[in-house]
Amino acid sequence: MSESSEIIVGRNSVMEALKSGRSINKIFIAKGERQGSVKEIIGFAKDNGLIVQEVEMKKLDELAKGMRHQSILAFAAPVEYVEVEDILAQAQEKGQAPFIVLLDELEDPHNLGAILRTADAAGVHGVLIPKRRSCPLSATVAKTSAGAVEYVPVARIGNVAHTLKDLKKQGLWVVGADMDGDKDYYEADLTGPMVVVVGSEGKGLGRLTKEHCDFLVRIPMRGKINSLNASVACSLLLYESLKQREMKAK
Template identity: 55%
Template sequence: MTEETIQDEMIAGKHPVLEALRSGREINKIWIADGAQKTLTQPIVAEAKKFGIVVQFVDKRKLDSLTPGVTHQGVVAQAAAFAYVEVEEILERAKERDEIPFILLLDEIEDPHNLGSILRTAECTGVHGVIIPKRRSAGLTATVLKTSAGAAEHVPVARVTNLAQTIDKLKEAGVWVAGTDLSASQDVYKMKFDMPLVVVIGNESKGMGRLIKEKCDFLVKLPMLGQLNSLNASVAAGVLMYEVVRQRRSL
C-alpha cells in the first residue's frame, strides 16, 4: 500500500502509518477509530508508545473529516511538516555563531496560531531554538508553518518527552531558566538577561505547570496597567524576546 498524504501532513491507513513510525518519520499524533480491530491497531499503539507519540481513540467520523475521500482503515497519523532537532543542536547553533544562548521553552502552548506567531518573532529576534513537549502541545503542522510566515524553516524546534528533565540538562550546560508568571515579584524590565538564557512561556490559560515553575531559576512578569491581567501567549512571548534583544544590543 502506498502512503496517502492529505495536505502534506495526514497519513492514512494501517500500513502507511506503521511504516512512517518504523522509518523514524516525525509524527505529531495518531488517531484510531473507536471499535477498530485490536489486531490491526495493537502494533501501531505499541510502536507509538515506544517513541512517546500521543494516540487518541475517537469516533470514526473524526477520521473521515481528517482524510476526506481516503480509505483510512480506522488509523490516521499527523506527520510533522518539518523535522525536529535535538536540544544539543540548539546549543551548538549558539556556539557556532559565537553568541550567548537564547532559547524559548513553551510549556504546553496548544494553539497552532500562537505557536506559529511565536516562531515568527523568535526568528526575528535571533532565538537559537524553541523547545516544546510531545504531549498537550501544538506541533509543526501546516497551520503553524503558515502562521509563522516561513519562520519555521529557520528556527530549530526540539520536541521532548519531559520538559523538567530537559530543563535540568540545560542547567547542567550552564543555561539559566527564566519563567514568566503573573505571581512573580520581579518586573521583567528590572531583570538582566545577559546570561545564557531559556525563557519559559506557559500555557494559554493555565500558565506554567507547577513542576516547571519550581525548576525555574527566577520568575518575571510583565507589568499590567489595564483592567485585564494577562496577554495573549504569543504577544507576551514577543515582548519578552524583544526585551532580551534590547538588553543584549546595549552590551
C-alpha cells in the first residue's frame, strides 16, 4: 500500500506502521485469528490504546480489494494526530489564549471535515476527538476539510470528562452547545482560554459531558426544526467567539 493510502494490509506492514508511530485509527482482524504475529500486533495495539476489532474474513477481503491481507488490516489517518499538550503549547508560542474545539461522539466525517475547515478559518488552535464512538480522521474528512486537515492539529483523547477536568485545571473555560443552554450563544462571554464542546448529530452532548461544562449556550431556533447540523452550530459559536476576541483586542 502507498504511504498516502487509508488502508494498510498484511501482518508485516501493520506491525511496521505501529512501530513507526504512524497514526492508526483502527485495526481489523479476522474472527478467531489470535496466533503468532497477529497476537503480537493485538498486544502492541492495546498497549498503545488503539482499537482492535474482530470482523468476518469476507469483510477483510472486500476492504483489501485483492491484496493479500493475512487476516489483518489497519486504517491509517491521512495526517498525524498530536497530543493535547502540543495544542496548548502552540497557543502559548503564539501568545494567544487557547481556543480549542472538543467534539463529543461526532460520527459524520463530512461534519468533522466542515468543522476543521471552520476551525482553521476562525483561528482555533486545535480539535479534540474521543478515540471511541467518534469519527476519526479519514480520506473523506480530509477531502471535506478542503485542506484544513493539514493545518488544524487534531488530538485523540480517551475519557472526555477527564480531559475537560484537566483543561479546566489549566485555566480553560468549557462552554457546551446545547438546546437547554442558560443563554443564547451571542449573550455569553466567549473570550479568553476556552474549549467549545459540540455534541453528536443525533444525541447532542452526553450527560457527563454537560456536567463538566462551565456553562451551556443555546442557538435560538425560530422555525419548525429544533436543532442545527453539528458543523453549522459549531461554526456559529466559533465565529461569535472570534468576533468577541477581536472586539476585545481593539
